[in-house]
Amino acid sequence: MAIAREAEPVGSLREVREAGLDRDDLLQVYRNMILTRGIEERGHILYRQGKIPGSFYTGRGNEAAAVGVATAMGPDDVGTPLHRDMGVHVTRGIEPWRIFAQYMGRVDGPTRGRDGNVHMADSNLGLIAMVSHLPAMLPVAVGAALAFRIREEKRAAVAWFGEGASARGDCHEGMTLAGVRKLPVVFVCDNNQWAYSTPTHLEFATEHVADRAEAYGFEGIVVDGTDVLAVYREAKRAIEKARSGGGPTLIESVTLRMEGHAVHDDAFYVPKQMFEEWAKADPIERFRSWLRENANMTDEEEDEIASEVKRTLTDALKRADESPLPEPSQLTEGVYASPEDLDTPHHK
């Protein structure tokens, strides 16, 4: 039996305004979702062209969840997004050409060719770069929240993880510490229903991942991850609650991973019917319809957003392709930090 609260969908424009988004904000959210998908689609093409070494991961189907949560964050909040959360980087304002440079192992990617795919973050945007070991970033986000609590700052940390990663000890330990100390952290579970090839019933025995929240002493919420406005509203409430001393929240955003685990995986193990069903709830299409019905988005506005995104992507690809490959002679530089490395917006 479910313990977590199941969030209602967002209805009217008035309701959205109350949650803090005006019409321009909504169009920006729509643009960020399209740009997110566009980056990953172009990335796919680059991969097929042999321009991306290693593997390639996307978050198709998770655009609303990532953009919705990131839209709810304030400029001073910090986050640890994962490989299905490109929308977080986009919403926080990363320049798309740097993502393509990252994909292609060029020096202008955030990791300067030292790490690949979405293992990146721009610290100027309040993000901390993920590692492959999921959910190792949860305790790190909890630590950021601990720093805010010690200094009595009204800031929140947002920690992303997948339903697969919810099985690991880091998740339990991070939530335990956050719970006992009522730290200003929001845990966001991207439940895309498949951990590589493993379905949810082999990953956790409760109905929802968010049902666990009560055991850690905070609220759990399940939200439809294809509904960007519902995700936004729940994230906004949780972040404000965290900032005002109300402690953590666990938001489980349910979507379907619309592609394989990575580019090599055709996801044969996912029932075809499941893909067909979830395709009907495509987050971008869903929000587009909502905007047309509830916010009177015009054809002109839609076209303008589409062409701006297209231009951005074309320019970004060109600029990324001009970025040089890293110099092997610099391989051993920066294994250890020097005092100047502490001169960042994060560390201050």
Next chain:
Amino acid sequence: MAELTYLQAISDGLRTEMRRDKRVFVIGEDVGVYGGAFKVTLGFQEEFGHWRVIDAPLAETAIVGACTGAAIMGMRPVAEMQFADFISCAWDQLVTVAAKQRWRAGTAVPIVVRLPSGGGFSGGPFHSQNPESSFAHVPGLKCVCPATPEDAKGLLISAIEDPNPVLYFEHKHLYRRIKAEVPEERYTVPIGKARTHQEGDDVTVVTWGAMVYTAEEAAKQLDDVSVEIVDLRTVMPWDKAAVLESVRKTSKVLVLHEDTRTGGFGAEIAATIAEDAFEDLDAPVKRIAAPDTPVPFSPPLEKAFIPQVEDVAAGLRELAEY
């Protein structure tokens, strides 16, 4: 100057930094009300409050991970592992996250993890280990292993100041057994610099931690052999120049450590001497270390495990006569 035990010197260093720098906080199991399993932070919570001396749940991954997050947000966390052995539970946070973050993502992680390590009191397999070589092997981590009260204080302050993750191995057997004059003011001991514990001409012992005193006792047993003891103080980065200089002076080297032999850090030192000072050697480099077993519990077994004064004396004699 005040005479302090090794343990008091650690407390003194930590207290000095916490008074000076509001960003420094302590987190660990039982570090608050109880003052830490070994009482290093006794009285700290009264002075600094419960948000700077944080009693954590029994969750090493959360402790080290939270330190990383807080450090990236501008704090200077000092984590206490109740025993160095429990750092295995936080391996991922140290090795996967903290160690690599600067190199791959440009994000420095200035954390200190205090690790009460070492055996000699029947702590058994899970309360006696010296895991420094495992971490010295991980690019991005620093490992310090002070042997004297003065270095214990100065290296702890350096570790807190350092912009990297630093593992601070404090040897439990030295806590209350070793006492010496320690400057009352704040000072640092540079990370990566060895110290000549005693000068000599015939044989060099390269060692660190509690084995410095084992080497000293062994040297006393040999009236006719002049032994130089190089206390490495820092295992990563280690002071190659000081070791090679001593090797060139004595031409005979004994590498001694309490950790197990195979893949122990002594192997790295011996290999470096073979590469860089082969022509200066008058005898093969000798290693004395624990055998390749877990640390045993029962006293006769533990005595057979930890290098003893007589083992070291015999090794020195062998080298001197070579």
